[in-house]
Amino acid sequence: MRALGLAAFIAACSAPPPPARDVLSVSVEQASSWVRNFNPLLVGTARWPTRGGIYEPLLIWNAVSGAWVPWLATSYRWSDDHRRLTLTIRDGVRWSDGAPFSAEDVAFTFELLHRHRALDASGLWDFLDGVRAVDAHTVELTLSRPYVPGLVEVAQQVILPAHLWRRVADPVAFTNPNPVGTGPFTEVRVFRNQVWELGRNPRYWQPGKPEIAALRMVAYPSNDQANLALVEGEIDWAGNFVPAIERTFVARDREHHGYWFPALGSTVFLYPNTRRPPLDDVRVRKALSLAIDRQRVVDIGLFGYARPSDGTALSDAYASWRDPAVAASAWVGHDVAAAAALLDEAGWTRGADGVRSRAGRRLAFTVEVVSGWSDWVRAAQVIARDLAQVGVAVEVRAYEWSAWFERLQSGEFELSIACPGLAFSFDAPTPYYAYRWIMSSPAVKPLGELQPTNWNRFGDPRADALLGEFEATDEGPRQKELMRQIEERFAATAPAIPLFVSPLWGAFNTRRFTGFPSAANPYAKLSPHSAPENLLVLMHLQPRAR
Amino acid sequence: MRYVLRRLALYAVAAWASVTLGFVLPRLMPGDPATMLLARLRGKLSPAALTAMRDALGFADGSILRQYVTYWRHLLHGDLGLSVAYFPVPVGEVIGTGLLWTLALAGSALLVSFSLGTLFGALAAWRRGGWLDSVLPPALALLGAVPYFWLAMLALLVFGHVLRWFPLGHAYSLEREPSWSPSFILDVARHAALPALTLVVATLGTWMLGMRNTMVALLDADFIKLAWAKGLPPRQIMLRYAARNALLPNVTGFGMALGFVLSGSLLTEIVFSYPGLGYLLVQAVRNKDYALMQGLFLLITLAVLAANFLVDVTYVWLDPRTRAHA
Numbered sequence: 001m002r003a004l005g006l007a008a009f010i011a012a013c014s015a016p017p018p019p020a021r022d023v024l025s026v027s028v029e030q031a032s033s034w035v036r037n038f039n040p041l042l043v044g045t046a047r048w049p050t051r052g053g054i055y056e057p058l059l060i061w062n063a064v065s066g067a068w069v070p071w072l073a074t075s076y077r078w079s080d081d082h083r084r085l086t087l088t089i090r091d092g093v094r095w096s097d098g099a100p101f102s103a104e105d106v107a108f109t110f111e112l113l114h115r116h117r118a119l120d121a122s123g124l125w126d127f128l129d130g131v132r133a134v135d136a137h138t139v140e141l142t143l144s145r146p147y148v149p150g151l152v153e154v155a156q157q158v159i160l161p162a163h164l165w166r167r168v169a170d171p172v173a174f175t176n177p178n179p180v181g182t183g184p185f186t187e188v189r190v191f192r193n194q195v196w197e198l199g200r201n202p203r204y205w206q207p208g209k210p211e212i213a214a215l216r217m218v219a220y221p222s223n224d225q226a227n228l229a230l231v232e233g234e235i236d237w238a239g240n241f242v243p244a245i246e247r248t249f250v251a252r253d254r255e256h257h258g259y260w261f262p263a264l265g266s267t268v269f270l271y272p273n274t275r276r277p278p279l280d281d282v283r284v285r286k287a288l289s290l291a292i293d294r295q296r297v298v299d300i301g302l303f304g305y306a307r308p309s310d311g312t313a314l315s316d317a318y319a320s321w322r323d324p325a326v327a328a329s330a331w332v333g334h335d336v337a338a339a340a341a342l343l344d345e346a347g348w349t350r351g352a353d354g355v356r357s358r359a360g361r362r363l364a365f366t367v368e369v370v371s372g373w374s375d376w377v378r379a380a381q382v383i384a385r386d387l388a389q390v391g392v393a394v395e396v397r398a399y400e401w402s403a404w405f406e407r408l409q410s411g412e413f414e415l416s417i418a419c420p421g422l423a424f425s426f427d428a429p430t431p432y433y434a435y436r437w438i439m440s441s442p443a444v445k446p447l448g449e450l451q452p453t454n455w456n457r458f459g460d461p462r463a464d465a466l467l468g469e470f471e472a473t474d475e476g477p478r479q480k481e482l483m484r485q486i487e488e489r490f491a492a493t494a495p496a497i498p499l500f501v502s503p504l505w506g507a508f509n510t511r512r513f514t515g516f517p518s519a520a521n522p523y524a525k526l527s528p529h530s531a532p533e534n535l536l537v538l539m540h541l542q543p544r545a546r
Numbered sequence: 547m548r549y550v551l552r553r554l555a556l557y558a559v560a561a562w563a564s565v566t567l568g569f570v571l572p573r574l575m576p577g578d579p580a581t582m583l584l585a586r587l588r589g590k591l592s593p594a595a596l597t598a599m600r601d602a603l604g605f606a607d608g609s610i611l612r613q614y615v616t617y618w619r620h621l622l623h624g625d626l627g628l629s630v631a632y633f634p635v636p637v638g639e640v641i642g643t644g645l646l647w648t649l650a651l652a653g654s655a656l657l658v659s660f661s662l663g664t665l666f667g668a669l670a671a672w673r674r675g676g677w678l679d680s681v682l683p684p685a686l687a688l689l690g691a692v693p694y695f696w697l698a699m700l701a702l703l704v705f706g707h708v709l710r711w712f713p714l715g716h717a718y719s720l721e722r723e724p725s726w727s728p729s730f731i732l733d734v735a736r737h738a739a740l741p742a743l744t745l746v747v748a749t750l751g752t753w754m755l756g757m758r759n760t761m762v763a764l765l766d767a768d769f770i771k772l773a774w775a776k777g778l779p780p781r782q783i784m785l786r787y788a789a790r791n792a793l794l795p796n797v798t799g800f801g802m803a804l805g806f807v808l809s810g811s812l813l814t815e816i817v818f819s820y821p822g823l824g825y826l827l828v829q830a831v832r833n834k835d836y837a838l839m840q841g842l843f844l845l846i847t848l849a850v851l852a853a854n855f856l857v858d859v860t861y862v863w864l865d866p867r868t869r870a871h872a
Contacts, residue, residue: 033643033821035632045633173634193643193821195720225715225819
């Protein structure tokens with residue numbers, strides 16, 4: 001009791017001051033302590049503000065409006081053979097140390113990635129052949145083959161200052177402690193193990209922007225702590241999952257608390273290992289698909305936040321690409337009779353225990369999930385019950401994350417729940433990658449070899465041809481027609497079983513700042529996990545008048 | 547002196563063995579750091595980049611024996627390598643963000659818990675059946691049996707969120723620049739109070755029960771009876787005769803616990819957003835961060851060995867019999 005009394009006394013004599021009104025507190029990354037690293041090129045460890053605040057890309061793809069937003073480049077042009085991409089670079093931009101920005105910096109950045117392939121995360125030099133600054137405001141990239149989908153990789157590459165990075169001996173092992181960028185926030189005002197702040201760039205090229213004085217990152221080790229801070233009003237903009245958000249967050253202050261969970265995230269699939277019989281049989285895969293009640297998977301597994309997948313498996317970011325006929329196709333509907341008929345047709349007959357078998361082999365699978373990813377684990381349990389109804393015995397087995405991922409990549413699994421690339425979202429203008437990562441044969445390796453994509457190990461020559469043709473055209477109608485055929489191919493071959501489209505989590509508090517995107521004002525994604533698209537949001541936010 | 551020297555030689559062998567284990571064990575886990583990086587590529591994949599990254603991570607490739615030799619060479623130069631999970635930040639710097647905080651929080655919680663627990667245990671045994679003996683042990687055993695995570699969450703909810711007696715997390719007020727000024731130290735104490743209190747409450751029972759049980763058994767021993775018969779003051783019998791001897795098993799336990807302070811208290815760190823080594827260790831394991839794992843294992847190993855050495859020395863002082871054997 002005495003200890004409590006003393007602590008209460010201490011608590012009373014030093015109450016912390018409230019956060020400044022014009023500092024935007026963001027919860028994107030989770031950590032128990034911060035480590036100073038502002039290298040924007042490093043795969044996996046580049047932190048959010050380096051790509052959404054300090055450094056900027058050439059163009060930004062706005063997945064919500066479906067348009068390119070000119071940024072450090074004002075326009076792009078493909079040559080007729082699609083082997084040359086010319087970018088016009090913006091005038092009047094300065095680095096935060098005052099040096100002028102030019103096409104030289106752009107060319108330098110791409111050359112740097114060529115010299116240090118470890119930094120070329122998006123594989124630019126798999127299709128690039130050369131880069132040249134034609135003059136101070138023109139950059140010309142030559143490609144080794146026509147590859148139109150590569151525009152997004154080029155456009156969203158963040159650009160570095162040549163005059164500083166030229167002197168960096170080893171850019172791979174460079175922590176860039178004092179960053180100099182073109183972005184709206186470049187000044188590291190505070191850096192402590194529990195909190196750090198990134199102040200406004202005094203020389204930012206957009207006049208009067210940003211209106212926020214600084215971004216503030218507080219260390220929260222897990223969702224629970226971040227959610228508590230959000231509810232307490234310490235966080236203005238959050239990208240963590242908030243359970244029962246209406247009740248726990250919005251209801252506390254309806255005037256200021258809001259959220260937007262649009263179905264713009266990745267599609268989550270039940271991945272079949274198509275190299276393992278009987279999952280090589282399209283009838284079996286379609287029967288599994290037909291037996292699953294996706295609405296229930298979403299209601300139980302994701303508290304109803306997600307949207308059941310349609311026949312194209314595309315998220316709402318690709319709404320304009322979705323072919324209505326494929327989207328409405330029956331194979332992703334819930335039809336137990338049709339599923340049973342398909343299995344009968346494939347020769348699997350029900351035994352005495354209710355489980356189907358063929359030639360002495362039971363139709364039994366293991367679904368692998370990551371232990372602790374509770375939404376996917378619950379989804380798998382619903383799926384297991386659904387499949388049991390059509391005579392497929394399914395066991396859900398949870399693995400520790402790295403073991404699960406190893407099994408997924410090496411093809412040791414039978415069925416696994418995953419989304420392509422394990423990414424929050426794709427941020428690409430076309431669904432090209434979404435389909436390539438699930439049905440392109442060149443990526444398929446023998447079982448046992450690690451495979452970074454196409455974990456279902458499915459390749460379709462006709463899809464390859466269509467994807468190849470798609471790479472070489474940027475004409476809208478032609479692209480649409482090719483994509484329609486690819487979607488048809490996807491629905492016909494069922495290379496993986498789409499379950500639901502993940503929502504992008506985003507919540508905000510307008511007590512200090514206004515202008516967040518929402519369902520009512522959908523000008524860009526709300527989720528702060530979407531760099532560089534988040535730059536659009538940072539340009540829009542305004543502190544409330546004092 | 548010979549006793550101490552012999553112990554030192556033993557410790558050198560133990561240190562070598564555990565450093566080697568710390569090197570081998572992470573490598574027996576499935577997957578490697580580069581594959582784990584690939585997982586965090588967030589959908590952007592390039593085999594060429596992956597190969598290059600593997601090279602950049604250095605000792606992820608090459609024969610295990612060569613890696614081992616390189617590891618020792620770097621270690622002797624004080625170079626712990628670059629962390630993978632926080633690439634390219636050096637392991638020393640990553641550990642630095644949590645080391646002091648873990649030492650301060652878990653260390654002081656252990657000290658308080660050990661001293662209070664031992665004292666209460668001694669008193670409870672001395673006045674067997676008294677109020678202290680009948681109330682505290684069952685209450686503390688109950689609290690110790692409650693899952694710590696739940697206990698900590700409940701404490702945070704009640705004393706932080708509802709009653710507002712304590713801050714909701716972190717090691718110091720975010721507006722403050724860390725320094726050695728009295729006001730900052732007071733601020734740190736204010737933040738550490740609740741997490742430390744939960745740690746103490748959760749562990750107090752073990753120390754108290756251990757001390758009480760040993761001492762109760764000792765109080766019937768002949769040399770205590772002799773002390774009574776000699777007419778020594780009860781206070782002296784309790785402290786110099788009974789407690790001093792009953793302390794031995796608890797001191798061993800204290801040595802172990804002291805060493806493991808550096809492995810951090812993961813759940814405390816997570817619940818109270820407290821910086822520390824427990825969270826870093828989990829990050830290292832999750833990301834197959836060999837370098838960070840080795841660094842932390844090394845630190846924990848050295849701490850356990852140092853603590854054990856301290857216990858050995860304390861034993862020599864507490865228990866004359868060890869001196870006679872040496």
